Amino acid sequence: MRTELCERLGIEHPVVGFSPSEQVVAAISRAGGLGVLGCVRFNDADELDAVLTWLDEQTQGRPYGVDVVMPSHEPTEGVAADLDRLIPEGHRDFVERTLLRLGVPPLGVEAEKRAGVLGWLHSVARSHVEVALTHPVRLIANALGPPPPDVIAQAHEHGLLVAALAGRADHARSHVASGVDIVVAQGYEAGGHTGEIASMVLVPEVVDAVGEGVPVLAAGGIGSGRQVAAALALGARGVWMGSVWLGTAEYQSAPALREALLKARSSDTVRSRIYSGKPARLLRNRWTEAWNAEQAPSPLPMPLQNLLVAEAHTRLMESGDPSVVPMPVGQIVGRMNEVRPVADVLADLVAEADETLTRLGKLAV
Amino acid sequence: MRTELCERLGIEHPVVGFSPSEQVVAAISRAGGLGVLGCVRFNDADELDAVLTWLDEQTQGRPYGVDVVMPSHEPTEGVAADLDRLIPEGHRDFVERTLLRLGVPPLGVEAEKRAGVLGWLHSVARSHVEVALTHPVRLIANALGPPPPDVIAQAHEHGLLVAALAGRADHARSHVASGVDIVVAQGYEAGGHTGEIASMVLVPEVVDAVGEGVPVLAAGGIGSGRQVAAALALGARGVWMGSVWLGTAEYQSAPALREALLKARSSDTVRSRIYSGKPARLLRNRWTEAWNAEQAPSPLPMPLQNLLVAEAHTRLMESGDPSVVPMPVGQIVGRMNEVRPVADVLADLVAEADETLTRLGKLAV
Structure with missing residues (x-):
């Protein structure tokens, strides 16, 4: 199972794995996915810096990403x-x-x-971005819509891709208009902050809204290869998974x-x-x-x-x-x-996805 | 796109279409799906009888079904x-x-x-079943879990298949234990009575809970061929669609x-x-x-x-x-x-599903 997202991110499997745990993130990237570190828990940017330094070593040159929580409007400071x-x-x-x-x-x-958690404050999230830009981070994701324009511009200057979560098609469209490279269509069934539209409806809506040029990751309810195949059926180029890693040995x-x-x-x-x-x-x-x-x-x-x-x-x-x-x-x-270890979870997921895709190919007339 | 459900129900496409409108139901069955008439609106069983007689003519020998609403417990009469x-x-x-x-x-x-609506009363729902059994109905579905055991037995004696909606895996398991032949796994995104678990999570849970021998239809959020393909990816043998027909010319x-x-x-x-x-x-x-x-x-x-x-x-x-x-x-x-006419909606759905299945087959390693 490969999609052009794999080329774009330099990964083997179109699986982006979000976790607040650097151990999980490192294991995902080493296993061929893209680990994305949730930064909201770092009230102190120096602490994040130390963790990213550790990740730089542990990921052995494989790409990884960071996830900040930066409201695009009305920051309460x-x-x-x-x-x-x-x-x-x-x-x-x-x-x-x-x-x-x-x-x-x-x-x-x-x-x-x-x-x-102060990471929801704009100033703290900005400090996360600044630290991230000093590390070989491949992707910066924002959990609350598009980051502010100057952050997107700065990320692009550093050669990073910018992803943003969207729970509605109109939000996805405006993310793309703001310069976001990858949209994460996150359905109702997802853990953490999430909207009301379920993945089955949301993913194809977002895919159609942003058009061919923008890869969409399906998030919400995905933990098995069949669900990955379903996400690809809906038009996603890959998946974004968070909850599943909470049950791994590395967490x-x-x-x-x-x-x-x-x-x-x-x-x-x-x-x-x-x-x-x-x-x-x-x-x-x-x-x-x-x-x-x-x-x-x-x-x-x-x-x-x-x-x-x-x-x-x-x-x-x-x-x-x-x-x-x-x-x-x-x-x-x-x-x-x-x-189970992250690598086992990911290997089984990929194997089941491949089996499912093969089965589906045979159902076509 | 054919699954063994097509053989079992005698239909061309694994698409079951629910509607309170007999015009829609007839059009779905004529177009190669299985139209299922919602009976809850018939307070008078004779009225249902007349409508089924009309359907017998209009479906031209193609199979169709009926949907009753029969709570398995505590009927308030x-x-x-x-x-x-x-x-x-x-x-x-x-x-x-x-x-x-x-x-x-x-x-x-x-x-x-x-x-x-008195169709939610047990006595009225029973009168619907009695009338249905005097017509060449292929499937009887119950929207609130399994029908009572004697109704299931009676349906089976008449050669009908019995389907029941489930919003949780444990409910699906108990439906099957009660003698239900087909489980409709209905996700949060569905219209009408529905539970809290979204289709992406619910469908594979129900498929695994009931095992290989029981076909599962995915319901909730399905209106396009990509969504049908996603449902098949999740392990469903077909889909149950209701809302989409409200926008057809026949409705x-x-x-x-x-x-x-x-x-x-x-x-x-x-x-x-x-x-x-x-x-x-x-x-x-x-x-x-x-x-x-x-x-x-x-x-x-x-x-x-x-x-x-x-x-x-x-x-x-x-x-x-x-x-x-x-x-x-x-x-x-x-x-x-x-x-749009029902036949056009269904033809496009099937074409898109086939395209999607072909595309997915090519993604497998």
Whole structure:
């Protein structure tokens, strides 16, 4: 299975694998896909720089990419302390009461108080871009539409390709008008921030909207070779996969998270604003259900909601209780039932895709 | 494009087309698919009998099917008048106030007061089955899981195949255990009653759950040959399509409805309980938004909700205002942009599917 995307990105298989884990990213690129590192967790650009230096070694000259989260409009700025003042007291009370009710212990005295995800701030995302441009990065992806024009221009000057996620055909069209090279058509079933149109409908709509010249990657619901073949049937030139890697051996996961992911069925996710302030698909559990209750407050807008729940996220994750882990994941979680190395997952995926393509070729008249 | 489903159903193309319109159903069967008539609108079994007699002539010996809505559990029974007493006055007031606010005129003096959809009652659905068994029907489908065991047995005695819709793999497994011959895996993107798992994830899950011996039809989001090929890639033996036929020349549509369907984008639908009491995907418009407002009441359970809104549905449809038509339709509505005969839609679909399958065959190593 090769598409012209393979030539364009210098990869063997048209599989782009997103992960916040540099171990996963390195393994994907070494196995012939394109690993893309999620940068939103790096509040400090120097930390990202160190990780990219590690990736430069580990990928052994194979291409890799980075994913930033850069809203193209209305950035809410400010340091954490300023933003903190915008969070209503009632919301804080709700979080505390809920953690108490769920039996989640407070942070240990040794625990580092994390500041919450600031990568959604424009200034922080820009620092990610600046660092990335000093490394041999092949692709820069933006999870919230096209990056600002000067960032696209800068990336192009450095010979990088720019990708942007789109959940609607009209958004995809405007991404391309802004200079984006590759559109990731991300369906409703995807994990993390995602829209309402499912992949079966969205992918061909986006493919037709952007035209022949712009490669489209299908994202959302893809974890097997049959799904890769379906994405190619819909007109995608490749796939963008994120959730599946959470179940790999390389993903360093708390035992409670691993247990929750392995156990979850495809119906055990929910699309909600409680993680970041924008709709994102998460593992459904006692934490997400608490926010779904009638008396629960409405989630705050991005970036306030994540600041509100940042410490709660740490407490929930460290509680060791699989029924409360806060985790973005797609509906494909239902098929993540054993822990395997990235290379095995990718090899099986490619083999099944090839089998499927052969089977389909025989069905044609 | 032929699969063994074609032999099994005696059709040319593995395309099953659902419609409440007998004109559409006849045209689908004549064009080489399997037309399936939605029976839920027939409150009177004699009326269904007459329509099936017409279909027997019009299908010219080609196979066709019927679709009933028979909940396998807890049938709420009773004549319309009894059920009416279970509807809270506050709900009636909300409907009246909303119609007034939306500028929807009352019914004309000549208008027939319709009783609402009673086909969701078990007794009515059973009368549909009895009538169907006196006609040369090839397939009986149930939209709410497997029909009761005696209905399945009776259908099998008459040589009919039994199909049931499933929105989850575990439901599909239990349908097959109940004796269902064909499972329709219906994804989130589908119109009408539908679940939360999107087709990309659901179809291969259901295929694997029911095993090789049970053909699976993919439903939800399918309107083009690329989507048919994607469904086959996912392991389906064919497709079940409903929404697409609403845009055909054979579908006798009020001008306001036609205008609304042609104009809607894929993002212009909403999954809501306001139509029947169970979650169903509808065209999003001023009527659905009114029920979405903070002060709107929660929809009533099936079958009460439809009785509550039955007269409102008639008024909304007869208002001639495209921005209020109450209409179940899937996300594929975004691609329904011109009115064409059923035979043309099907011929193009098959041609595009064949092209796609050929293209995919060439991508295999």
